[in-house]
Amino acid sequence: GAGVSQSPRYKVAKRGQDVALRCDPISGHVSLFWYQQALGQGPEFLTYFQNEAQLDKSGLPSDRFFAERPEGSVSTLKIQRTQQEDSAVYLCASSSSWNRETQYFGPGTRLLVL
Amino acid sequence: AQSVTQLGSHVSVSEGALVLLRCNYSSSVPPYLFWYVQYPNQGLQLLLKYTTGATLVKGINGFEAEFKKSETSFHLTKPSAHMSDAAEYFCAVSYNNNDMRFGAGTRLTVKP
Numbered sequence: 162g163a164g165v166s167q168s169p170r171y172k173v174a175k176r177g178q179d180v181a182l183r184c185d186p187i188s189g190h191v192s193l194f195w196y197q198q199a200l201g202q203g204p205e206f207l208t209y210f211q212n213e214a215q216l217d218k219s220g221l222p223s224d225r226f227f228a229e230r231p232e233g234s235v236s237t238l239k240i241q242r243t244q245q246e247d248s249a250v251y252l253c254a255s256s257s258s259w260n261r262e263t264q265y266f267g268p269g270t271r272l273l274v275l
Numbered sequence: 276a277q278s279v280t281q282l283g284s285h286v287s288v289s290e291g292a293l294v295l296l297r298c299n300y301s302s303s304v305p306p307y308l309f310w311y312v313q314y315p316n317q318g319l320q321l322l323l324k325y326t327t328g329a330t331l332v333k334g335i336n337g338f339e340a341e342f343k344k345s346e347t348s349f350h351l352t353k354p355s356a357h358m359s360d361a362a363e364y365f366c367a368v369s370y371n372n373n374d375m376r377f378g379a380g381t382r383l384t385v386k387p
Contacts, residue, residue: 165318194375203279203365203377204319217373252318262307262326262369266318 163187165267167253173273174243182238182270186255193236194264195228196252204252210236243274279368281378289386294338294353296381298366301347308349309367309375310340319365325349336360361385 166185174180186193191212196204197220206220212233221228225244230236240247250271254264282297300306307326311319323334330342340351349366363382369375 192373194373201380203367203379206374206376209373254319263309263321263324264375265321266311268316268318271316 165253165255165265167251167267167270169270170268171271171273173275175275176245177242178274179239179241180243180272182240182251182272184236184238184253184267186234186236186253187257187265188234189257190255190265191233191258192256192261192264193230194254194256195236195238196254197222198250198252198269200249207238207251240272243272245274248272248274279366279376279378281364281366281381283381284379285382285384287384287386288356290358291355294351294356294360294383296351296364296366296383298340298349298351298378299347300349300366300368302368302370304370305344306368306370308340308342309369310334310338310349310351311365311367311377313363313365313380315362322351322364356383356385358385358387 168183193210195207198204208228209217210230225241227239250269252269253267256264278301280299309324310322313319323332325332325342333339338353363380365380366378
């Protein structure tokens with residue numbers, strides 16, 4: 162596609178519910194990043210993939226957060242047993258192998274945990 | 276460790292006035308520096324970036340930024356604000372292409 166797409170755009174979950182957030186990167190981009198953006202804050206790094214390999218997951222806040230990219234394209238961020246503090250916008254970004262320093266961002270998924 | 280400080284969470288200017296959004300970074304090695312803009316309910320859009328070479332970087336929509344190593348700064352400027360410039364602006368730093376750190380953001384308001 163022309164840009165990074167994410168779905169759903171909005172998600173309301175009850176506390177304790179599991180959620181799955183999807184990211185479709187720009188076609189051919191090898192690197193994929195997930196960020197968490199709390200209200201009024203800048204994005205914070207969660208995890209990074211190069212193709213299907215998850216090379217850095219140091220930003221994941223707890224073991225309730227899990228990300229995968231099994232075929233090196235689409236990625237899913239899963240949050241188990243959601244808590245209210247998980248409410249945030251989750252941003253996905255991708256970059257190409259020839260322009261690795263420039264990340265292109267999707268519109269984000271706004272998650273609200275009640 | 277690298278970090279980014281954006282001075283001023285809110286900046287208000289009149290239409291046609293100079294826009295100056297401040298960003299200072301801390302990094303132990305020469306960084307890559309970025310400015311992104313975020314409109315409501317949208318993702319981040321790259322305005323400009325500094326990697327190597329010329330320290331004055333020109334971006335989209337008439338914005339530019341100057342990398343000043345001695346001041347560890349990368350301030351964003353635009354000579355004349357337009358109403359459509361009203362948005363949230365984020366400065367970011369990276370030095371290994373994988374670990375990008377963002378500032379807290381500056382909300383720009385443009386008054387008619």
